[in-house]
Amino acid sequence: MFRSLHMKLVLIMLLLITSLMTIVGAFLMTSITGFYIDQFYEQMDSVFGTSNASFYQALRSEAAQEDGAERIRNMVEANAGALGIDSRTRNYYILDGSTGAFLTGSDEEGGAALVQTANLMAARNGEVGDNSDITASYMDLAIPIHGGDNFFIIYIYDNREVVSNLNSQLFMIIIQALLVGLLISVLLSFLLSKTMIIPIEKLTEGAERVAAGDFSSTIAVESSDEIGILTTTFNDMAAVLEETLAAVENERNKLDTLFLHMTDGVVAFAADGSIVHCNPAASEMLESNVEHMDYDSIFGALYPLSELCALQRPNFKEAELHLHGKYLEIYFAPFDQESGSGVMAVLHDVTAQRKNEEMRKEFVANVSHELRTPLTNVRSYAETIRDTEDLPREVANGFLDIIIGETDRMTHIVQDLLTLSRLDSGRAEFKMTRFPFADAIESVCRAVELDAQRHRHTLLRSYDSSELPMIVGDRGRLEQVMMNVIGNAIKYTPDGGEIRISAGTSCDKVWMEVSDNGIGIPRGDWNRIFDRFYRVDKARSRESGGTGLGLSIAKEIILRHGGTISAVEHQGPGTTIRIVLPIRQASEVEENHE
Ligand code: ADP
Numbered sequence: 001m002f003r004s005l006h007m008k009l010v011l012i013m014l015l016l017i018t019s020l021m022t023i024v025g026a027f028l029m030t031s032i033t034g035f036y037i038d039q040f041y042e043q044m045d046s047v048f049g050t051s052n053a054s055f056y057q058a059l060r061s062e063a064a065q066e067d068g069a070e071r072i073r074n075m076v077e078a079n080a081g082a083l084g085i086d087s088r089t090r091n092y093y094i095l096d097g098s099t100g101a102f103l104t105g106s107d108e109e110g111g112a113a114l115v116q117t118a119n120l121m122a123a124r125n126g127e128v129g130d131n132s133d134i135t136a137s138y139m140d141l142a143i144p145i146h147g148g149d150n151f152f153i154i155y156i157y158d159n160r161e162v163v164s165n166l167n168s169q170l171f172m173i174i175i176q177a178l179l180v181g182l183l184i185s186v187l188l189s190f191l192l193s194k195t196m197i198i199p200i201e202k203l204t205e206g207a208e209r210v211a212a213g214d215f216s217s218t219i220a221v222e223s224s225d226e227i228g229i230l231t232t233t234f235n236d237m238a239a240v241l242e243e244t245l246a247a248v249e250n251e252r253n254k255l256d257t258l259f260l261h262m263t264d265g266v267v268a269f270a271a272d273g274s275i276v277h278c279n280p281a282a283s284e285m286l287e288s289n290v291e292h293m294d295y296d297s298i299f300g301a302l303y304p305l306s307e308l309c310a311l312q313r314p315n316f317k318e319a320e321l322h323l324h325g326k327y328l329e330i331y332f333a334p335f336d337q338e339s340g341s342g343v344m345a346v347l348h349d350v351t352a353q354r355k356n357e358e359m360r361k362e363f364v365a366n367v368s369h370e371l372r373t374p375l376t377n378v379r380s381y382a383e384t385i386r387d388t389e390d391l392p393r394e395v396a397n398g399f400l401d402i403i404i405g406e407t408d409r410m411t412h413i414v415q416d417l418l419t420l421s422r423l424d425s426g427r428a429e430f431k432m433t434r435f436p437f438a439d440a441i442e443s444v445c446r447a448v449e450l451d452a453q454r455h456r457h458t459l460l461r462s463y464d465s466s467e468l469p470m471i472v473g474d475r476g477r478l479e480q481v482m483m484n485v486i487g488n489a490i491k492y493t494p495d496g497g498e499i500r501i502s503a504g505t506s507c508d509k510v511w512m513e514v515s516d517n518g519i520g521i522p523r524g525d526w527n528r529i530f531d532r533f534y535r536v537d538k539a540r541s542r543e544s545g546g547t548g549l550g551l552s553i554a555k556e557i558i559l560r561h562g563g564t565i566s567a568v569e570h571q572g573p574g575t576t577i578r579i580v581l582p583i584r585q586a587s588e589v590e591e592n593h594e
Helices: 005-047 050-063 068-078 106-112 120-124 160-213 226-261 278-284 297-300 306-309 351-387 393-425 437-454 476-490 538-543 550-560 586-593
Strands: 090-096 102-105 139-147 150-157 263-268 276-277 317-323 327-333 341-349 432-436 459-462 470-474 498-506 509-517 564-568 575-582
Touching: 005 050, 005 139, 005 150, 005 160, 050 068, 050 139, 050 150, 068 090, 068 102, 068 150, 090 106, 102 106, 120 150, 120 470, 263 278, 276 470, 278 341, 306 327, 306 341, 327 351, 341 575, 351 393, 393 550, 432 437, 437 459, 437 476, 437 498, 437 509, 470 476, 476 498, 476 550, 476 575, 550 564
Parallel strands: 459 498
Antiparallel strands: 090 102, 090 150, 139 150, 263 276, 263 341, 317 327, 327 341, 432 470, 498 509, 509 575, 564 575
16 A cells, blocks of 8 residues: 555655644743743842832841841732732742751742752842853842841742643644544545556556557546646657657668568677677578677688777778688678677678679680681681692592581581570570470481491381370471480490480470480589580590580570480480470460560
8 A cells, every 4th residue: 555655655644744743842941941931030120120210228127137038028918919929920029148958938838949040040149140041940039138147038939830731732733633633644644645656657557558569558548637648648748759769670670571581691790709690591601500600700810800890981801711511792881880789791602603603704705716627727728738849639629528518517617606695685586386205306317318328327216106195396406406315325325336216295294305325424424424525425425526616505495495415314325315305386386486
């Protein structure tokens, strides 16, 4: 029940009431005592004061008499009313001035036990003793009376019983008032708690809900005072906070999606080198469990982290890393320099770019090399014909045949290069038609039959034409591919060899295999024979008029048909090249082609 603020309010009220009552009580009691003392001396003054000088003279002359003490007593007794003598709280005493001994008075008993007060001492020294201390428990007046040889002291003593009783009664009243005040303060604090603390508690609950991320309920505004204004302001603030948080969340989601799906890698490092963030692309590029790594173990060799943290925006550092066979371009930039700083690394995989560059360089070198050899031959034979005067006609004709052969070769290379370039750039047009697969094989076999016979090869056809389906494709180009593959089998098989052409279907695909028992291709070169200008045996290929481009052209054509071409396992010596093509509808191919 007694919450902190409530308790404080009660305590403040209690302290306020108590201190107020104490001050008022003390003031009242002091004032009453002061008033009583003043009244005492006013009464004394009305009898013994200068305004009543004749009374004082009369006292002196009475004192000079033999029974001076008795005479003085009579005179004082006559003024007892004016002096307020009541024989109970206030008495008078006639004392011997020189010894201080009690002679007579209104209180015989008290007179014998009189205390030597300061005023009494003063009177014994011949002066009027009329000083009174407010803190003392009495008040008194001592007047010296000289008459002839006699010396008396009139001493009036008041034990302040009246004022003490009055003060005690006042004290009781104050205590009662204090109790009532305290009771009222407790009641008031309850009232205050209802009007002030309950709304504050509601506000606190609302703030706790908002802190926990619940913006759904607003706090009811029950008054238009400061607390009401505070509640309205709090509701407005919560609404703005909700909107801002939603906007921030939205931005964060966008960034998360961007980081998640971007092809560039992003790794953020804290100033101590630990990884703060790493997107999937970066993990893939670094090919390691980056969670257990830090800056030094990944990029430590490139730049010290402190140097990167000290960079001023928009400066950044660039580096290249060759990691796990990949070429990575890395850009380092500092972030969040106000609060502790860190470094962001953006990783760009340039492996394909580098490989393309290498391939381009290699390609240019290959083209130059391929063209230089026949050109050198052409030039040297032409020079020989020109410089040899009596060259026999047959020899010159032989040289001219070589020159023609070399130019044919060059034309062949240039044509192949043009075909490849058209295929690469997508400029080569494919005339897609629907035709029987078996017919295409048959026409290629017929075309190479003569060549095969020349080399005494046996051309075996092991397929059933009736089982082969219709396919959709550019018949001319597909026949060019088959021709190239069968041509290679003829070329790379020693005379008298056996070339087997088989074909069939599997699922929604049609396949054709050309096997020979020739020189074969080492396993490690199976993929490379489809590279441009790649030849397993350069001399032999060149001898047989090969350009090293046939299979790369074949691969491009087959790929454009959605098929595959590859060297496959072969029983015994020789090679088997397998072509697989999808069996598709003409409409499908049109769509894909577009
Ligand atoms: P080429 O014009 O030199 O024949 P290709 O691209 O057609 O060029 O073939 C590439 C290389 O593959 C050839 O140089 C040859 O070394 C090898 N090759 C292709 N087919 C065969 C085969 N049936 N037997 C042996 N080697 C082959």
